[in-house]
Amino acid sequence: xxxxxxxxxxxxxxxxxxxxxxxxxxxxxxxxxxxxxxxxxxxxxxxxxxxxxxxxxxxxxxxxxxxxxxxxxxxxxxxxxxxxxxxxxxxxxxxxxxxxxxxxxxxxxxxxxxxxxxxxxxxxxxxxxxxxxxxxxxxxxxxxxxxxxxxxxxxxxxxxxxxxxxxxxxxxxxxxxxxxxxxxxxxxxxxxxxxxxxxxxxxxxxxxxxxxxxxxxxxxxxxxxxxxxxxxxxxxxxxxxxxxxxxxxxxxxxxxxx
Numbered sequence: 001x002x003x004x005x006x007x008x009x010x011x012x013x014x015x016x017x018x019x020x021x022x023x024x025x026x027x028x029x030x031x032x033x034x035x036x037x038x039x040x041x042x043x044x045x046x047x048x049x050x051x052x053x054x055x056x057x058x059x060x061x062x063x064x065x066x067x068x069x070x071x072x073x074x075x076x077x078x079x080x081x082x083x084x085x086x087x088x089x090x091x092x093x094x095x096x097x098x099x100x101x102x103x104x105x106x107x108x109x110x111x112x113x114x115x116x117x118x119x120x121x122x123x124x125x126x127x128x129x130x131x132x133x134x135x136x137x138x139x140x141x142x143x144x145x146x147x148x149x150x151x152x153x154x155x156x157x158x159x160x161x162x163x164x165x166x167x168x169x170x171x172x173x174x175x176x177x178x179x180x181x182x183x184x185x186x187x188x189x190x191x192x193x194x195x196x197x198x199x200x201x202x203x204x205x206x207x208x209x210x211x212x213x214x215x216x217x218x219x220x221x222x223x224x225x226x227x228x229x230x231x232x233x234x235x236x237x238x239x240x241x242x243x244x245x246x247x248x249x250x251x252x253x254x255x256x257x258x
Contacts, residue, residue: 001152001172003046004059004107006117006129007039007075009068013122021226035071038118040078040185042178046116047079047186049150057081059110063091063102069201076196077188083199084110088206096124100132105209107137114155115175119144130177140170146181 012032043060050056060075060083062068072083086102094102107115115134120127134141145157145168155176156169170176188196206212238247251257 001049001053001055001113001150002057002059002111003049003114003116003150004061004110004112005039005043005046005075005080006103006115006133007043007060007062007072008036008121008123009033009062009064009071010036010121010123013037021228033068033071035074036118036121036123037185038121038178038180040075041180041182042116042118043075043078043080044183044185045148045178048183050079059084059112061103061106061110062086063094063099063106065092066203073196073201074188076199076201077192078186079188079192081199082201084202084204086204086206086209090206096126096128096132100129100136102206102209102211103129104133104136105211106204107133109204109209113172114150115173116148117175117177119177119179130175134175137173137175140174142168142170142174142176145176145178148176148178148182 010033012034014031016031043058046056046058050058058080060072060080062072062083063086066085066087069085072085076083084106086106091098091102115130117130117133119130121129130143131141142155142157142159144159146160146165148155148157154169154171155174156167157176157178159166159168160179160181236251238244238251
């Protein structure tokens with residue numbers, strides 16, 4: 001079975017995350033860059049299946065700058081078989097539509113039985129890429145799974161709802177996305193780190209995928225405005241002089257919290 005895991009390099013959530021106020025694009029130099037944790041969890045789902053099925057092939061697929069290669073190789077060190085990265089300067093600031101088009105084209109080129117992704121990245125937090133990719137590929141999609149079971153011909157899992165749990169399944173090929181309910185990713189050991197240096201790593205351009213995206217219209221969407229979030233105010237301090245309850249109730253009503 002060929003399992004392709006969608007991964008992405010993102011700014012570390014423990015550091016400062018800022019937007020470039022001129023372009024509206026994430027300022028990736030403002031903090032350390034790491035492989036997105038939800039992508040690592042998606043990889044762990046694939047690797048856990050491969051542990052019991054040695055004939056499985058696990059491929060990492062990512063879209064991003066050439067500098068992201070070091071982060072993606074972390075996934076190879078964890079146990080993935082190979083990696084494919086789409087690198088093209090015209091993709092800077094690509095929106096969800098273009099991103100899904102590029103990933104779908106890359107998946108058609110590499111081939112797959114199952115695609116596994118996180119439910120949303122920690123930088124853009126769009127939460128729709130897995131569904132958009134599945135739609136472009138014309139395959140079933142199972143999104144926001146809290147558990148995953150993979151067989152030779154199908155995939156199934158549980159999706160937590162507001163009023164219960166839904167059990168869903170689909171025949172392969174398919175696209176699934178997982179939530180943080182899935183286990184943490186395994187750590188890469190020295191053997192894995194050394195092996196990652198020799199594993200296949202393919203770099204593709206938009207030309208390789210047959211996609212035309214001119215620099216001036218690459219995002220394919222319009223950003224109207226961007227501004228820095230204003231600093232948080234000091235808030236309201238309530239001193240109990242016998243009427244604290246009334247003050248609190250009034251505050252909640254004024255702010256439509258009650």
